[in-house]
Amino acid sequence: MADVGGANLGGLNERAGYAAGGWLGPLARAQYKALARLRWQMFANGLRSNKGVLELGARTFGMIIYALMGLALGTGMGVATYFLALGDKWRYLPILFWVLTFIWQMIPVMLASFQEQFDLGILLRFPLRFGSYVLLYLVFGLVDISTILGGLCCVGIWFGIAAAQPGLLLWTTLALAAFALFNILLVRAVFAWIDRWLAQRKTREILGAVFMVGLLSMQLMNPALYEKRHSGRSGHQQQAEQIREAQARYSPLLKKANAVQQWLPPGLVAAALREAVEQEPAQALGALGVLGMYTLLVGGVLAVRLKAEYRGENLGSAPVRDKAGSGRSKATASLAFPGASSAERAGGWAAGGMVAGSGPIAAVMEKDVRCLLRTLPLLYAIGAPLLLVLVFSGIFIKNGAVQGPVFPLALPACMVYAQLGFTQVFYNSLGTEGAGIQLYFLSPTPFRTVLLAKNLLHASLFAVVALLAGVLTSLRLGVADTAVIAATVAWLLFSLPCNLTAGNIFSLKMPYRVNPGRISRQRGSQANALLSLVVQLCILAVGAAVFALSWFLNDMWLAPPIFIILAAGALLVWRRVLANADAIAFGRRDAIMATLMKES
Amino acid sequence: METAAIQTHGLTRRFGALTAVEDVTLSVAPGQFFGFLGPNGAGKSTTIKMLTGLLEPTAGTVEILGQPFGAGALDLKRQIGVVPEGMALMGRLTATEYLHFVGRMYGLDRETTNRRTRELLEFMQLANENKKLVTDFSHGMQKKLALAAAVIHGPKVLFLDEPFEGVDAIAAGMLKNMLTGMINRGATIFLTTHVLEIVERLCSHVAIISKGRLVANGSIEELRTGVASTLPGTEGEQRLTLEEIFLSIVGAGGQQEQAPELTWLT
Numbered sequence: 057m058a059d060v061g062g063a064n065l066g067g068l069n070e071r072a073g074y075a076a077g078g079w080l081g082p083l084a085r086a087q088y089k090a091l092a093r094l095r096w097q098m099f100a101n102g103l104r105s106n107k108g109v110l111e112l113g114a115r116t117f118g119m120i121i122y123a124l125m126g127l128a129l130g131t132g133m134g135v136a137t138y139f140l141a142l143g144d145k146w147r148y149l150p151i152l153f154w155v156l157t158f159i160w161q162m163i164p165v166m167l168a169s170f171q172e173q174f175d176l177g178i179l180l181r182f183p184l185r186f187g188s189y190v191l192l193y194l195v196f197g198l199v200d201i202s203t204i205l206g207g208l209c210c211v212g213i214w215f216g217i218a219a220a221q222p223g224l225l226l227w228t229t230l231a232l233a234a235f236a237l238f239n240i241l242l243v244r245a246v247f248a249w250i251d252r253w254l255a256q257r258k259t260r261e262i263l264g265a266v267f268m269v270g271l272l273s274m275q276l277m278n279p280a281l282y283e284k285r286h287s288g289r290s291g292h293q294q295q296a297e298q299i300r301e302a303q304a305r306y307s308p309l310l311k312k313a314n315a316v317q318q319w320l321p322p323g324l325v326a327a328a329l330r331e332a333v334e335q336e337p338a339q340a341l342g343a344l345g346v347l348g349m350y351t352l353l354v355g356g357v358l359a360v361r362l363k364a365e366y367r368g369e370n371l372g373s374a375p376v377r378d379k380a381g382s383g384r385s386k387a388t389a390s391l392a393f394p395g396a397s398s399a400e401r402a403g404g405w406a407a408g409g410m411v412a413g414s415g416p417i418a419a420v421m422e423k424d425v426r427c428l429l430r431t432l433p434l435l436y437a438i439g440a441p442l443l444l445v446l447v448f449s450g451i452f453i454k455n456g457a458v459q460g461p462v463f464p465l466a467l468p469a470c471m472v473y474a475q476l477g478f479t480q481v482f483y484n485s486l487g488t489e490g491a492g493i494q495l496y497f498l499s500p501t502p503f504r505t506v507l508l509a510k511n512l513l514h515a516s517l518f519a520v521v522a523l524l525a526g527v528l529t530s531l532r533l534g535v536a537d538t539a540v541i542a543a544t545v546a547w548l549l550f551s552l553p554c555n556l557t558a559g560n561i562f563s564l565k566m567p568y569r570v571n572p573g574r575i576s577r578q579r580g581s582q583a584n585a586l587l588s589l590v591v592q593l594c595i596l597a598v599g600a601a602v603f604a605l606s607w608f609l610n611d612m613w614l615a616p617p618i619f620i621i622l623a624a625g626a627l628l629v630w631r632r633v634l635a636n637a638d639a640i641a642f643g644r645r646d647a648i649m650a651t652l653m654k655e656s
Numbered sequence: 657m658e659t660a661a662i663q664t665h666g667l668t669r670r671f672g673a674l675t676a677v678e679d680v681t682l683s684v685a686p687g688q689f690f691g692f693l694g695p696n697g698a699g700k701s702t703t704i705k706m707l708t709g710l711l712e713p714t715a716g717t718v719e720i721l722g723q724p725f726g727a728g729a730l731d732l733k734r735q736i737g738v739v740p741e742g743m744a745l746m747g748r749l750t751a752t753e754y755l756h757f758v759g760r761m762y763g764l765d766r767e768t769t770n771r772r773t774r775e776l777l778e779f780m781q782l783a784n785e786n787k788k789l790v791t792d793f794s795h796g797m798q799k800k801l802a803l804a805a806a807v808i809h810g811p812k813v814l815f816l817d818e819p820f821e822g823v824d825a826i827a828a829g830m831l832k833n834m835l836t837g838m839i840n841r842g843a844t845i846f847l848t849t850h851v852l853e854i855v856e857r858l859c860s861h862v863a864i865i866s867k868g869r870l871v872a873n874g875s876i877e878e879l880r881t882g883v884a885s886t887l888p889g890t891e892g893e894q895r896l897t898l899e900e901i902f903l904s905i906v907g908a909g910g911q912q913e914q915a916p917e918l919t920w921l922t
Contacts, residue, residue, distance in 0.1 A: 415765070493744075
């Protein structure tokens, strides 16, 4: 039984002097104290190692960045709300709340693998009440980055309305508190259910298929959009005509959408504030009541999931229905394997060599492809930048026409986004191995061969994503100048080995465990995330400097040879690091295995 | 003189101020079924990790089949099989996929890997679980799969860290037969387990480690004779069990007597 800070979680029962009570009773309160102390001790113990101190520094830095982002967003929201309230333009308020909901719900998905989260499942062996479990689940969610950003935005909106309409203070507080509660519960519920679905192979494959269909649809949608826009470039008059046509066509749809959104939480909170301004307290209360029902509904959905977890469902071993006929098969009489004869060994690769196409390289690549196809979060991380490219390329388009001066460099800029999705894949390439990492140390395959196989696979995947991103950008913005295409390809040839080299070093020196079946409640590593970002920025800075030089000298053909020379250097460094991979890996095998095999 | 299958000299491992294993020198002859015993935290897993290249010794040497063994001894690694403490499984693969992967990592060609995978899954009674991912396996099934992976390349020396933990009685019986068969065909097995009955039935030689130091080493009969001679009234009349020998050597008998009674337990 764990004795935590003098308070024994398991022994805190009536016999030990604590009355059980409810979820705020003496037993529960003692458990909360013990848990708070446990977290503190885990934090303090974590600082005993250099890695722990580095993690703390990175986390603090990250928090400052997010707090600044939150303040900027909150200020922006506050100013926008102030002017909307001042100008009595309440009908536009739902837009702000929809944006806020989007930020609140999407940020955890984007940052899930980088945030350290505490798995409360380990507490289930203690006499913890369900109410206490739910409370702890929600309290631990409050330190989530999305909640901090969302909360700061709510505070901004509160100040905006308070400054413009001081009489609405009470209503605003009430409405924003209800809205915040709804979002907190929704984001937790979504994650809890996604984790559940990802834990089962069949649902995981269905989700993967839906995800791929989504990506393909995006690709197909894009040419269609481009075609429309392209035909719209024929003249201002025709363009204006088309806009009028579109308004006439889509206006009824927008009205319908508006009617629907009014009944959804962001619309309801805006409606409650608007009704309060119009001195309609009953209708304002009604809107808040419906919002409260949504909150209850989402809370109920979350509770169903938490109840299952509370009853002991372990997502790591999600129930799989046994086949009726899966009885024991008869064992074969005996097994007598001789040691691997030379004929049985895969076609004579040298143990110390790095021959492309040798058995272990193909085996590692094959295994990683299988694992990748069963790991939705990683597929998402790789595919999401394509969505970003789609959104990002929109910056260069205005009223259906491509904007002038920035456009020529849009292709390399979009490629940068495509590469960002591979950060986790490049910089933590061993993260999903779990206990399997032991096999790499036990088998007669050199570690550099394992890393080479992973690098080859990741480079191939990146080539596919970069090609798709290039096609996407060309369809959205038109085909770039040949010199820009050549420079972009040359830059990729430079940045890829740079990222792979740094990624190999990070994977061996700063790995962190990734549970492939989960989006939330990952351990993550702030230090890895932050330092890999710094390395990526350095690579980008070199690329930007070469592009700027070529741009300044008005000769974009200058960039490709420079990048090719840099790429040759980067390849040499990559080869050297790979050659040293065994020394690094075996020198750090204790730490690597301890980190990657850690369960919680 | 015959070359030892496993030979250590002064094997030591320190973690900061803590000495987990100190000056362990032992020799395991080819074809021996060797039991390595010790109480919790005595240093068994640390020793097996050093013997298999998963942990670097602070001092001392390891020789396997007469050659120095370290992390980089790739050819020697082909001769050994290991079921380590963490089982080295990959949860996102099926059992078949995992065994294919392991076989190829050990240098077997595809055809041999496929054949042996089939046979091993049949033998381990895992052939019907082909659609399940390893992560969805029970602990016992995972142990069987880990053992299958350890022998797929036909190792000459097999290291097993708690291989029977969580395995049901029927499967355990089969595994014992398989291991005995390997010994009969000349393999060497180094086994750690807390189930002394298994060691007594299978192993010809035993070493006992306590607080990081080797406190006994020899055949079971030698240990029995040695312990019996120190206990009054046991000579000649009583045949000591391995459990009695073990408790006598690691001194747990005394500890049991000194342990306070937990009167608050119902």
